[in-house]
Amino acid sequence: MKYEVVMGLEVHVELATESKLFCSCSAKFGAEANENVCPACAGMPGMPAVTNKKAVELGIAAALVTNSEITRTMFFDKKNYFYPDLPTGYQITQLFAPICRNGWVEIETGEGKKKITLKQIHIEEDAGKLVHDNRTGTSLVDFNRASVPLVEIVSNPDFRTAEEVVTYLEKLRSLLSFAGVSDCKLQEGSMRCDVNISVREKGSDKLGTRTEIKNMNSMKAIAAAIEFESQRHIDALETGSEVLVQETRRWDDNIGETFSMREKENATDYRYFPNPEIMPIVISDEWISAVRESLPETAQDKYIRLTQKLGLSEYDSSIITGSKNLADIFDETMKYFNKPKEVVNWIIVELLAIAKGDNKGGDDVKIDCKKFAKLIELVDNNTINRGVGKKLLSLVWKEGIDPDVYVKENNLGMVSDTDMIGQVIKNILTMHSKSVDEYKSGNQKVFGFLMGQVMRELGGKADPQVIKKLLTDLLAGK
Amino acid sequence: MNRVVLEDCIMQKGIPVTAGSKILENFISPLTATVVNKLLDHGNVIVQRAKMYEFGIPNFFTDDSDEIPEAIKVVKDGVADYSLCNDLFGKYRRNAAETGCCYIHPTYGTVSRFGLIPLVSSMDQIGVVCKSIPEGLKLLSQIAGNDLEDGAMFPEKFYDYAKNKQSISVGIPESIVNKADQETQSAIKEFAEKFNSVNVDLEYFDVYKQVMMILSCAEISNNISRYDGIKFGYRASGYKGIDDLYIKTRSEGLGVETKLAAIMGAMVLSKNQYTPYYEQATKIRRLIKESLRFDAYDIIVLPCCISEDPYENLSLFALPNLVGLPCASFSYKGQGIQLIANVKNENLISTAWEVCMA
Amino acid sequence: MIDIRDYEAMEKLSLSEAERNWVSSCAELLLKSFDELEKIEADVDPLITVLDILNIFREDVAVKKVSREEILSNAPEQYDGYIQVPKTLE
Ligand SMILES: [Zn+2]
Numbered sequence: 004m005k006y007e008v009v010m011g012l013e014v015h016v017e018l019a020t021e022s023k024l025f026c027s028c029s030a031k032f033g034a035e036a037n038e039n040v041c042p043a044c045a046g047m048p049g050m051p052a053v054t055n056k057k058a059v060e061l062g063i064a065a066a067l068v069t070n071s072e073i074t075r076t077m078f079f080d081k082k083n084y085f086y087p088d089l090p091t092g093y094q095i096t097q098l099f100a101p102i103c104r105n106g107w108v109e110i111e112t113g114e115g116k117k118k119i120t121l122k123q124i125h126i127e128e129d130a131g132k133l134v135h136d137n138r139t140g141t142s143l144v145d146f147n148r149a150s151v152p153l154v155e156i157v158s159n160p161d162f163r164t165a166e167e168v169v170t171y172l173e174k175l176r177s178l179l180s181f182a183g184v185s186d187c188k189l190q191e192g193s194m195r196c197d198v199n200i201s202v203r204e205k206g207s208d209k210l211g212t213r214t215e216i217k218n219m220n221s222m223k224a225i226a227a228a229i230e231f232e233s234q235r236h237i238d239a240l241e242t243g244s245e246v247l248v249q250e251t252r253r254w255d256d257n258i259g260e261t262f263s264m265r266e267k268e269n270a271t272d273y274r275y276f277p278n279p280e281i282m283p284i285v286i287s288d289e290w291i292s293a294v295r296e297s298l299p300e301t302a303q304d305k306y307i308r309l310t311q312k313l314g315l316s317e318y319d320s321s322i323i324t325g326s327k328n329l330a331d332i333f334d335e336t337m338k339y340f341n342k343p344k345e346v347v348n349w350i351i352v353e354l355l356a357i358a359k360g361d362n363k364g365g366d367d368v369k370i371d372c373k374k375f376a377k378l379i380e381l382v383d384n385n386t387i388n389r390g391v392g393k394k395l396l397s398l399v400w401k402e403g404i405d406p407d408v409y410v411k412e413n414n415l416g417m418v419s420d421t422d423m424i425g426q427v428i429k430n431i432l433t434m435h436s437k438s439v440d441e442y443k444s445g446n447q448k449v450f451g452f453l454m455g456q457v458m459r460e461l462g463g464k465a466d467p468q469v470i471k472k473l474l475t476d477l478l479a480g481k
Numbered sequence: 482m483n484r485v486v487l488e489d490c491i492m493q494k495g496i497p498v499t500a501g502s503k504i505l506e507n508f509i510s511p512l513t514a515t516v517v518n519k520l521l522d523h524g525n526v527i528v529q530r531a532k533m534y535e536f537g538i539p540n541f542f543t544d545d546s547d548e549i550p551e552a553i554k555v556v557k558d559g560v561a562d563y564s565l566c567n568d569l570f571g572k573y574r575r576n577a578a579e580t581g582c583c584y585i586h587p588t589y590g591t592v593s594r595f596g597l598i599p600l601v602s603s604m605d606q607i608g609v610v611c612k613s614i615p616e617g618l619k620l621l622s623q624i625a626g627n628d629l630e631d632g633a634m635f636p637e638k639f640y641d642y643a644k645n646k647q648s649i650s651v652g653i654p655e656s657i658v659n660k661a662d663q664e665t666q667s668a669i670k671e672f673a674e675k676f677n678s679v680n681v682d683l684e685y686f687d688v689y690k691q692v693m694m695i696l697s698c699a700e701i702s703n704n705i706s707r708y709d710g711i712k713f714g715y716r717a718s719g720y721k722g723i724d725d726l727y728i729k730t731r732s733e734g735l736g737v738e739t740k741l742a743a744i745m746g747a748m749v750l751s752k753n754q755y756t757p758y759y760e761q762a763t764k765i766r767r768l769i770k771e772s773l774r775f776d777a778y779d780i781i782v783l784p785c786c787i788s789e790d791p792y793e794n795l796s797l798f799a800l801p802n803l804v805g806l807p808c809a810s811f812s813y814k815g816q817g818i819q820l821i822a823n824v825k826n827e828n829l830i831s832t833a834w835e836v837c838m839a
Numbered sequence: 840m841i842d843i844r845d846y847e848a849m850e851k852l853s854l855s856e857a858e859r860n861w862v863s864s865c866a867e868l869l870l871k872s873f874d875e876l877e878k879i880e881a882d883v884d885p886l887i888t889v890l891d892i893l894n895i896f897r898e899d900v901a902v903k904k905v906s907r908e909e910i911l912s913n914a915p916e917q918y919d920g921y922i923q924v925p926k927t928l929e
Contacts, residue, residue, distance in 0.1 A: 057899030092706025143921030274750035279603030713913035763885030805889035
């Protein structure tokens with residue numbers, strides 16, 4: 004290949020706080036439009052900004068997991084521009100003294116490990132949301148996300164392929180979600196990625212014209228947008244069909260192309276200046292240590308613990324540690340029922356299957372871990388069989404039933420009375436005397452049929468091992 | 482029970498608040514300022530809201546010293562015992578003194594700005610128009626003190642302005658006082674004779690006004706960018722598209738002095754002029770702060786007028802705002818003078834006032 | 840006379856001719872006076888806020904202060920719980 008693609012990333016990640024960055028509105032996702040809005044984040048005058056301490060702590064955590072140099076005295080700046088989703092007409096962000104600089108994240112690539120270096124991470128407030136309403140031909144403004152805290156992670160132009168970009172984003176998502184910094188959901192917009200891309204001839208150290216692509220909301224879209232945009236650059240260089248200009252382009256996932264965003268690009272003198280309303284923030288050694296000590300286990304450490312201490316397979320462990328949510332479900336369930344292999348098995352085989360039926364992946368599964376643990380235990384101690392367990396799981400999932408109570412009320416417990424089971428078997432053998440004869444004349448296959456009849460009669464509530472033994476004995480005339 | 486007037490930049494829930502601007506027409510305040518709650522808690526009565534010129538931005542080039550703001554008139558005429566406003570550019574200090582009232586500008590960060598329409602955030606400070614300095618401090622002690630809703634305040638919950646120092650030394654910047662008219666000069670001379678007085682050289686005085694103007698305009702342009710016709714207040718009619726809505730609303734809704742401030746703010750913050758103007762002004766602001774020698778004097782005395790050019794006079798009023806110092810203006814021997822003390826030393830001003838009025 | 844139209848655009852303003860004349864002439868005066876500043880050697884850090892106070896924070900607790908209706912009732916135009924503005928795309 005004659006050309007080399009050079010890319011740098013700006014990744015926005017919403018911080019996992021309860022409240023917004025500079026006011027006390029809820030930062031939770033999914034409320035009704037403008038429900039989580041106060042005068043401050045509606046742009047009204049009169050409410051001075053007061054910084055959310057947790058947001059700064061999560062910023063420090065982001066700095067730590069990306070090996071960054073933390074700025075000891077940081078402050079906030081104001082960035083001025085008009086747009087209807089920006090209530091105050093300025094965004095509070097960090098230009099002059101961001102929370103950290105010079106970090107790095109290591110990724111695994113086809114050619115081995117690669118270090119992606121970071122220019123800086125800064126804390127800033129999110130903007131609101133604009134909905135384009137076709138019925139009225141107008142735009143509708145929702146300020147629920149306005150002033151929700153973000154970190155923007157700015158990398159150096161270290162990426163050469165879409166795979167590197169996706170691998171890096173997945174690594175970042177793992178680092179940040181396991182550290183509790185963010186839930187990093189691309190679909191909900193709590194993780195967003197802008198790609199700066201340019202193409203040059205291989206071996207050249209001169210960068211080509213750079214464009215920025217925005218509005219990709221899945222890993223697939225990011226990879227597709229990179230493929231499209233780099234090809235557009237290469238075509239322009241090869242054929243001269245188009246003159247590349249430095250600009251911001253918007254990815255359209257339906258059409259599969261990038262489009263120029265002309266309107267926002269002119270007059271971008273943002274008139275940054277230090278925010279005089281917010282006192283400087285000094286980050287001490289003690290504070291950094293306290294945050295470091297409070298950091299939860301990383302995905303990597305958890306993987307080591309699962310494989311080495313708990314004896315789980317590499318496959319199972321990688322699935323559990325591939326999602327912060329699954330890892331949390333695992334840890335929480337283990338608190339109530341401490342058999343790692345059973346718990347992992349139920350999560351990977353049964354829970355994920357049920358979730359998939361509801362179009363949910365590992366990141367969105369929600370289950371009451373105490374009830375989940377209980378039903379695993381009920382199966383494990385043979386109170387119910389696995390089939391009943393599965394049925395219960397789907398009831399816990401859908402209706403939140405209590406497994407213990409449900410089993411008792413519906414008489415689902417295993418039959419352990421061998422006399423009673425023996426009586427049932429005897430009845431079946433009488434009803435199917437022909438089959439019994441066949442068995443006795445050497446047709447072993449009939450055993451399975453008889454076994455099935457007994458199971459059905461018992462409603463699946465008896466331990467198959469017990470039935471098998473009794474049936475064998477009775478057929479042998481014992 | 483005091484009768485208090487609020488200038489129209491101090492918010493009261495459910496009541497229209499416009500800060501004198503058409504652009505805030507129809508804006509109903511969703512909150513009540515902390516100072517208002519504190520006033521009511523102390524049994525004061527809010528008797529009315531005072532009209533103001535737009536956001537309190539004066540005309541920097543035309544002498545309007547005979548146009549007295551309503552917040553001062555009501556105290557002068559005895560309609561109210563006090564009024565609260567936010568004097569950034571000295572108009573209130575000068576007009577109060579010239580009408581026989583007093584104006585107390587408290588230490589920056591001691592009175593909550595929750596519920597104050599912001600204009601120059603690094604200097605905004607609610608002050609008190611009153612009949613005498615000790616009385617004014619009594620009211621101030623009711624409204625001052627830390628408020629968790631304002632992120633730029635000293636931690637003290639209360640201030641005791643009664644503490645006294647026996648002998649006060651005053652610094653007289655003679656070269657500046659000499660620019661005032663004869664009557665004012667002799668009033669300040671008489672004032673100085675009642676104290677130990679020293680000559681003060683206010684270094685950088687000649688550029689106070691520029692620093693004040695640059696920083697103020699930058700912050701004004703930023704603080705008024707929230708007024709855009711989208712969320713509240715005035716929205717122009719007959720606009721074509723979103724950009725036109727912005728431009729029509731702001732062009733119709735803002736007065737020309739505010740437009741000047743906004744445009745100057747855009748200039749001094751724009752990429753190419755940030756360093757020579759805005760940043761240089763913030764550095765000189767530090768030099769100004771560090772140039773003061775409150776170990777050599779307790780208070781600085783300044784006249785309220787040295788020129789017919791309001792822009793020249795701006796230098797007289799900039800120091801308390803730029804450095805966050807307490808200041809009071811009043812009439813002495815019929816002339817407007819102002820006293821400036823170090824941070825949280827309002828009581829020294831009060832003591833000096835009592836000495837000179839005795 | 841200096842041309843202020845770029846700054847008008849930044850501030851989303853469109854001044855009448857009379858306003859523009861007055862503002863430009865004031866701006867000219869002011870800029871001339873601002874040039875005095877470059878003569879001052881200021882080899883110090885900027886002073887952004889005069890308070891010598893650091894680390895003022897709020898705890899991360901969500902509190903609802905004002906109802907949605909109170910916010911929306913101030914909007915010049917609203918629709919279905921949203922604030923309504925002219926189309927921003929296309
Ligand atoms: Zn809010």
